[in-house]
Amino acid sequence: MSSTTGLSVLSVVATALQVLAVLAGAPLVVGGMRQVRARLEGRAGGGIGQPWRDLRKQMRKQQITPQGTTVVFGLAPAVVAGSTLLIAAIVPLIALGSPLDPAADLFGVVGLLFLGTVALTLAGLDTGTAFGGMGSSREITIAALVEPTILLAVFALSVPGHSANLAAIVSATANHPGQLVSPGSLLAFVALAIVVTAEAGRLPVDNPSTHLELTMIHEAMVLEYAGPKLALVEWASGMRLTVMLALVANLFLPWGIAGAQPSVLAVPIGLVAITVKVAALAGVLATCEVFLAKLRYFRIPELLAGSFLLALLAVTASYFFATPTN
Amino acid sequence: MSWIGKIRRVGRIVEPADEAPEATAAPPTGVTGSLQLRHVDCGSCNGCELEISGAFSSVYDAERFGARVVASPRHADGLLATGVVTRNMQQPLFNTLNSIPEPRVVIAVGDCAINGGAFAKGYGVVGSVADVIPVDVEVPGCPPTPQQIITALRTVTGR
Amino acid sequence: MTTALDDSPTAPVLDEDLRTARRARGQAILSGGLTAALGVVGTALGLSAIFGEPRHLRIGWLLPLVGVIFDLGPLGGFFVAATGAVSIAVGIYAVGYAQREHWARFPLVMLPLFVAAMLLVPAAGSVTTFLLAWELMAAASLVLVLSEHNREAVRSAGAFYAVMTQLGFAAILLALVVLSAAGGDAFATIAAHTGGISSGTRTAVFLLTLMGFGSKAGLLPLHAWLPRAHPEAPSPVSALMSAAMVNMGIYGFIRIDLQILGPGPHWWGLTLMIFGSVSAVFGVLQASVSTDLKRLLAYSTTENMGLITLALGTATLLSSYGAQQVAAMAMTAALLLILSHAAFKTLGFLAAGSVLAATGLRDLDKLGGLARRMPGTTVMFGIAALGASGLPLGAGFVGEWLLLQSLIHSPHGDNTLLALMMPLSVGAVALTTGLGIAAMVKAFGVGFLARPRSAAAEAAREAPASMLTGMTLAAAACAVFAVAPVLFGPVLKQVLAALPTVGGDAAGPALGGFLRLPGIAGSMAPGLIAVALVIAVLLALGLGRWGARHRPDAVVVPLWACGADSLSSKMQYTATSFAEPLQRVFDNVLQPETDVEVTHFAESQYLVEKVTYKTLLADPVEQRLYAPVVRAVTSWAQWVRRAHPGSVHLYLAYGALGLLIVLVIAR
Secondary structure (H helix, E strand, O other), rough: OOOOOOHHHHHHHHHHHHHHHHHHHHHHHHHHHHHHHHOOOOOOOOOHHHHHHHHHHOOOOOEEOOOOOOHHHHHHHHHHHHHHHHHHHOOOOOEEEOHHHHHHHHHHHHHHHHHHHHHHHHHHHHHOHHHHHHHHHHHHHHHHHHHHHHHHHHHHHHHHHOOOOOOHHHHHHOOOOOHHHHHHHHHHHHHHHHHHHHHHHOOOOOOOOOOOOOOOOOHHOOOOOOOHHHHHHHHHHHHHHHHHHHHHHHHHHOOOEEEEOOOOOHHHHHHHHHHHHHHHHHHHHHHHHHHHOOOHHHHHHHHHHHHHHHHHHHHHHHHHHHOOOO | HHHHHHHHHHHHOOOOOOOOOOOOOOOOHHOOOOOEEEEEOOOOOOOHHHHHHHHHHOOOHHHHHHHHHOOOOOHHOOEEEEOEEEHHHHHHHHHHHHHHOOEEEEEEEEEEHOOOHHHOOOOOOOEEEHHOOOEEEEOOOOOOOHHHHHHHHHHHHHO | OOOOOHHHHHHHHHHHHHHHHHHHHHHHHHOOOOOOHHHHHHHHHHHHHHHHOOOEEEEEEOOOOOEEEEOOOOHHHHHHHHHHHHHHHHHHHHHHHHHOOOHHHHHHHHHHHHHHHHHHHEEEEEEHHHHHHHHHHHHHHHHHHHHHHOOHHHHHHHHHHHHHHHHHHHHHHHHHHHHHHHHHHHHHHHHHHHOOHHHHHHHHHHHHHHHHHHHHHHOOOOOHHHHHHHOOOHHHHHHHHHHHHHHHHHHHHHHHHHHOOOOOOOHHHHHHHHHHHHHHHHHHHHHOOOOOOOHHHHHHHHHHHHHEEEEEEHHHHHHHHHHHHHHHHHHHHHHHHHHHHHHHHHHHHHHHHHHHHHHOOEEEOOOHHHHHHHHHHHHHHHHHHHHHHOOOOOOOOHHHHHHHHHOOOOOOOOOOOHHEEEEEEHHHHHHHHHHHHHHHHHHHHHHOOOOOOOHHHHOOOOHHHHHHHHHHHHHHHHHHHHHHHHHHHHHHHHHHHHHOOOOOOOOOEEOOEEEEOOEEEOOEEEEHHHHHHHHHHHHHHHHHHOEEEOOOOOOEEOOOOOOOOOOHHHHOOOOHHHHHHHHHHHHHHHHOEEEEEEOOOOOOEEEEEEEEEEOOOOOOOHHHHHHHHHHHHHHHHHHHHHHHHOOHHHHHHHHHHHHHHHHHHHH
């Protein structure tokens, strides 16, 4: 195992920096994706800073408590945001040796992701409206069907490094870049791409900018949120997308990441590297979205079953075609 | 894949932006460049709706000035009302307005919303939007052009 | 409440009521207290057997010919301690529950007897003692299931349960008789002679015990009694059955097949893994579409037993291939899952019982809004649901994490079987977790949040203090499993050492503040994650205060009803509608029966007066497997009836013929 017990100050600084980067960068990622869509549609778009303006505005609006809701509705935005911030602190984005790295591996990160989903789903049910229930029901079905794919993809990724610890996986890929073009890795990448689309609620699974409630999945759960809570929920959604894109980027393109005991120069290089990677992945995702229509809801399990099969093939391929690592 | 060629051929189709107008209403909450609107059709002939959808289309693109139409009034800070207020839509209009968190603005689009327009004397009509709820910004016209709508929105967003 | 014209007729009646109530309270306290006391004794005995010397006891005069032998080692002590711990919580809970539900004297007497019988099973040291204790346990549980026998559903569930229990017992009896014929009566004697047992006998014993113990544990395909009997039993009994009695099936399996019969061929582990994963997926699927709260929890028991069996199978399979370290990890996962399941299942059933006592309802479609009316019970069920879903900060997370780690670290080398089984098992575990999350979100969200869907739910009031105390004990256990499983480290190590054939001589995972996996790169710290999550949520709450000084005052407003004036409570999503997408995706497996009936107005065929929608989700295994078998048995029995015309002469002739055959064979 590559992690060491000594925690350098710089690795703590790098962890704090990556949490702040995710906090500050998530609305920019969302804004950037909207801009890419706008430009491809021939429009001018609101600019990369539009989600930030919307967030600041929502923070200053009135706090609303709908009748009949409980503390679950009130706390869910904080739980989603908190779990996402924790994931941002655990996964290696800027440097490898996060102080929380031995505390949670990729299975733990997946579990925390689902904790956020469950919190929002319960909030949707707590509103007691028909749309809230509908959004919750659809969201939890997709979450239940995407979990086998995620865990099998984690399995496929952990085979080369013999570990599910994130730092171990990333450093194994960084030290042996040849296995990136192995069938197992490529299949795992495609499977994870579908997973990110489903978990973050992007096309073709869910349209984040739809106005038709009967086509909503994520939006339907948050129809009742207003003002600061809505800002937290939207921010948390953006952060989840950013963290998932950054994780995929570092799992498959780990170059530029600082080591477990980073030097003073390596930390800003790591920050720039992850920013470039996330921006590139977000741009690619947004461009693909322009060419896709939203799937009918009852076609989504077929898509997820297909991704499950890809992940299963990824594992079997990585068993039989893995280049041996030490 | 022919779409890639089409995108490159068509290019940018949005009209160039005019000069920013004077602000007649302060942006709610004081943050410029961000206005989410919830549209309510109180009883219009849909002429204003077509112009509004034109205003938010690729040609006029109201989004570049920070305005966006949202599905839930809880997410909105402005009510975009069109048409005369019919008897059946009076209570829903109140409910929608009360569901929008403070601070909020009301924008009446079209002559019907301002003073009843062509349908002012109808038997199912309660009155114009201005008769029923306090209106902050008015956009006259039957229907107003997308440019006029955007200019009015820009007076609120400040961008 | 009574309006009497003079005092004297009412006063004796009120006194009588008071005396009855006081007597009932005394009886409930006696029964519940005895149960809890037995639980304490069991826990103490179990822990002393785990950490101290194994205890032997032989009572020669209790049974003719062989006597009764008790032999409590670390493995038996583990299960005795687990049963005891569950009984403490259930006993305290039963004090309040029995009064609320006006239990008759008979169930009150049988409750401690049931616990005593359950404590005897893991302590049994010979075949006859084991069978005796097993039947006592089954009989006691049957009597308790039939507590409310004036209801038709209870009677039919009781009959079903009785038949299946006895069939399972018949299988176990046959297996143990075959084993005993080969090795002797006492377990110690059989273990000493295990080398001399032929492989044919071993196979027979394995298959028969798989059937019998698997049925008791609720594994497919002999699980159908679980979702019928557990909901109809009173809730403390359901908790005992789901959290302690099904463990006896697992215990029997580990004891007979893994400890006594020793290392088996590869296909043993494979069979366990297959049965385990199929049970897990099927159980959780049924739970996710079930609208009856207790039936949901019962199917969740099948799911968890399936996961435990999968872990056992992994340990056995890997051990038979020589990967002792990973096998030890899988075995630790199984033991941890047994304990954590006992904790959160107890809590779940006790909370469901509290809801049932307060509203009279088990149907999720009619519940709701209980968070404001029963806040304590809501929190308790929330903890149980979190534990059952396998999410971080839930009781079941660490066990599942260990299981997943053991599956992904299994050596595959050039072995196609392992290379195929491990990914499929990971997929099965993952699907189980996902569907389990859906089931628990449905149970908690629809049953406890939002607004009440019926008058009974609206009239709910909180449970009394004794019920809440019992639930708090179980909740405390869940919390320990969630953040500090290190406290169970020594126990698990001792039990693991007692199982030398499944990786017992390899070091298991180090359960410290950080769980470390020896020889493998992998670690986790559930306590640290919990603390970090709390800090992160507080940070997020602080983030939400940004810009607070610009905000107008906060308000409480009606729900947004899309412009309508208000939303009735009937417009909320129900459990049926919540699970409908899942039901649609899996309708080949679930085979729902739906019936839509449209009634038109008499005056006009074009106008609809009423639409009735009925959906029935029966257990497809029951319909597809049991019904044909029962039909076959019935028709065969009808055919055999021809040999029973009623003539005494014919029966005497049968007897003589049978005796003749026996004499010829015995020669």
